Amino acid sequence: MVTLAEVAQHAGVSASTVSYVLSGKRSISTTTRQRVEQSIRELGYHPNAGARALASSRSNIIALMIPLRTDIYVPVMMEIAIAVATTARTHGYDVLLLTGEEGSDAVRRVTGSGLADAMILMDVELDDERLPLLRSTDQPSVLIGLPADTSGLTCVDLDFGATGALCVEHLATLGHRDIAVIGEAPAVYERHTGFAERTLDGLRRRARELGLRLLHRPCEGGYDAMAVTLARILDERPGTTGFVVQNESAVEPLLALLRQQGRAVPEDVSVVAICPDQVAVQASVRLTSVAIPAQEMGRHAVERLVAKLEGHGGDEVVLIAPELTVRASTGPVPVAS
Amino acid sequence: MVTLAEVAQHAGVSASTVSYVLSGKRSISTTTRQRVEQSIRELGYHPNAGARALASSRSNIIALMIPLRTDIYVPVMMEIAIAVATTARTHGYDVLLLTGEEGSDAVRRVTGSGLADAMILMDVELDDERLPLLRSTDQPSVLIGLPADTSGLTCVDLDFGATGALCVEHLATLGHRDIAVIGEAPAVYERHTGFAERTLDGLRRRARELGLRLLHRPCEGGYDAMAVTLARILDERPGTTGFVVQNESAVEPLLALLRQQGRAVPEDVSVVAICPDQVAVQASVRLTSVAIPAQEMGRHAVERLVAKLEGHGGDEVVLIAPELTVRASTGPVPVAS
DNA sequence: ATAGGTTGTCGAAGCGCTTCGACAGCGAGT
DNA sequence: ACTCGCTGTCGAAGCGCTTCGACAACCTAT
Known part of the structure; x- marks a missing residue:
């Protein structure tokens, strides 16, 4: 050596x-x-990294805490993680991978040992157990996702409220009056995941403002669950012509079931998805969708963090504006015959 | 402090x-x-981690190099990564996330700086550029995947050859004589990814032994690509009754297209998939499949590595035996009417 | 009673680097 | 000619830990 x-x-x-x-x-x-x-x-x-870290008290490592769960769409997580790693390298940092399993202990361990200079947390819950620790330590951190109280924290996320509003607006413009929202699995709402609730808020608010009827149903992924959910929706609101889907593993089942029931997309019903672009273009009908800008989120998070480490840039919430891409799954509401 | x-x-x-x-x-x-x-x-x-690393020349960090690509099924990568991180923690190690982007340079950097004690490489190509470096350094490493020449290396992977054979056997037992293989995207074969070629070898060898006809076609994911591929297959071999699919994003399109053409699964044609269990059970027909044991692979890799770090355990290739789970997508070949 | 072996603790050296204060050398200003 | 202020370089201290050899204290076997 x-x-x-x-x-x-x-x-x-x-x-x-x-x-x-x-x-x-x-x-x-x-x-x-x-x-x-x-x-x-x-x-x-x-x-030598160790010697350097010891002498300078800087490890040039950023810790990234990813969730263990698999009920949230995994490729998005992966894309964020990769974007974080890539961006970090361009700033001279390496990335330490922590799983959510250890929770607050991992935060304590990393902070205490000087293993990492800063951390990025994903899958933040509205009232996350790790927040008090983050607020009390002087180690910089950035959250990907929004907790209920963002004071004293730096957060990066898609503006899910605006995303919901955008979906409703698009359908409203096309003349739809009765909209059904296929949401994430019930467990996601039960644990108060911010993005799911914020999307719902945005959807509801805009629907109210525009005078639309909105029905929200959480849904597990897969065909069986979707079949049950769809049947209930159509039973309760037979006049539904617009769907908003925020659950990647429900997208394809929904399309298949609608087809099976003789409801053509987009002639009879319109579907807007909130999902990564890759899912939208690979679906059996090319989906009108609001993209989840995973890469951008990862990149932003690292850049905020590096700014903090260099002393400039304080706490701040960065909400990325949603963009809706019109593809082949939405069209004007059918004329009543 | x-x-x-x-x-x-x-x-x-x-x-x-x-x-x-x-x-x-x-x-x-x-x-x-x-x-x-x-x-x-x-x-x-x-x-203090730095001081410890300096004094002991052990960082207690394992580097994990993951691919940047997205043409290989991402959730599998993620599951492996999480399994690696989790298992590593139980042995007192943390995981450093490297992207394939830097290639050999990353290996040199990590080895040279003592940032990590050992490394795990994913997405290994048959003739990977990083192999010479790994052989020449005395830093322990484990590959997930198999290169062409495994001498002097420790590797962990599913036995894809046996996997292919297993799929063919299952279909043969049910009486199928004409089998089509829907493979990964052409790019995957072009870059000589080991697992794809080994699966193909296994499929071909067993088919030959059992006297079956086998047609292999690479396929991009998505509906359009699948439609073209399927049309060609049925044109060339109209009597095809068995399908083996090794491409997660082609599974659902295939099922939809078969349905659309009035070929019932499993009454008219049988489909065996090589994919994670989650995909198999969430598909529109519950798929007979050989699972990709992502967790097990991650766990094994770490355990081999820790053994090497502790001095026992040398180079070795661990091939995990495939397991075929019969679900609802395969059945006896239809009686000619 | 004595030699020999254990067990538990300590002091000091040193891991490879960063960083601070010191200072030599030199050109510019008076 | 002399001082002042740069610029570029060096020496030494020290970051917090591990680890080696030394050794006191005790226990056991002769």
């Missing part, structure tokens, strides 16, 4: 000079810098 | 004693141990 001292000796300078070449914290003459850089290359030197 | 020295002072012992209490590397009297543990608790002490 090559050390700083060896590089210094090889280049004929002192260890501190090499350190300053590496960090750029003091000015170094061009000739010296080049000589040192040459030695580094020749010897294949890599600074 | 609380240090070892402060704990030592508080407990009235020397620093080294506290260290030995923590590591258990020397025997400590019960009374002393308890006193020290008490002090640790009272002061809320957490050992």
